[in-house]
Amino acid sequence: MTQFEELLGTDFDGGPTTDIDDVIDSASEDPRHRERVPGLIELMNDPAGSAKERFLACLALTTWAEPAGFEAVIRAASDPEGTPWYDFSIDRKFSVDSTFSQLAVAVDGSRYLVEEKGTAGLREQAFRALVQLADSQYFEDRLGELIDSATVRAALDDIKDVVRRGARSLAAGEKQRFDLATQLVDLACAVAPVDAALSVELGMSVLRVSASPRTVDHAVTLVFRAEGPEVQQFGEYLLTVGDEGVRAEVREALGRSQ
8 A cells, every 4th residue: 555545545444445535524523634644744745756646645734724734835826837736637628727726725624623723824824825826827716715704804915916916917918828807806706795895996907907798797796795885886887797697696786785
């Protein structure tokens, strides 16, 4: 049995399994996962290891709220294409790397163990590092949905910077490898429960330069998540640019706030 099979191909009762996700996810209720942490750190950092095994080790350590996992995410974000596992997993729709999307899910999943492990500060740093990549790396519509309000507050400056930077890229007509406008609007929507006015400002900075049907559809989330005159005005704007489906959703959202 290989080291990888011992660490992630074996359940916590010692039986073989092909369900690696189950091994990773069940750790939140099984303290025996701690026994595997040193081996996973060794595996993740082994330059001779395969990209797949190193990446899955990182996912496990991150989901388990281990410092080594969060630190690896932060390092990866500092040099995305230099990450050992970059392009190991490819998104089928856009044919681009999808590992950062999966790392974001792992950081989100760490919420079950982060208090026990005392690593909330590192978790926040990892999320902020990922946010800073939102104009260059693909997150499969996930990043904006995964960030809780407390993390959004801590990452507001990062979100403002990356959305504005991305909007400038769109305005300049730079070639995009994926649907950047929608990804940026998703981040703007994540801000809505924390700062409605800023959320609208960021959303409009994107929609003014790129308002595809998909991007406009995602922007409706902002109207559902916040209230106020700016949100009302934003909803009215979406009524003018959206299709019938969007208009119906906006009317519903605006009706709930009245």
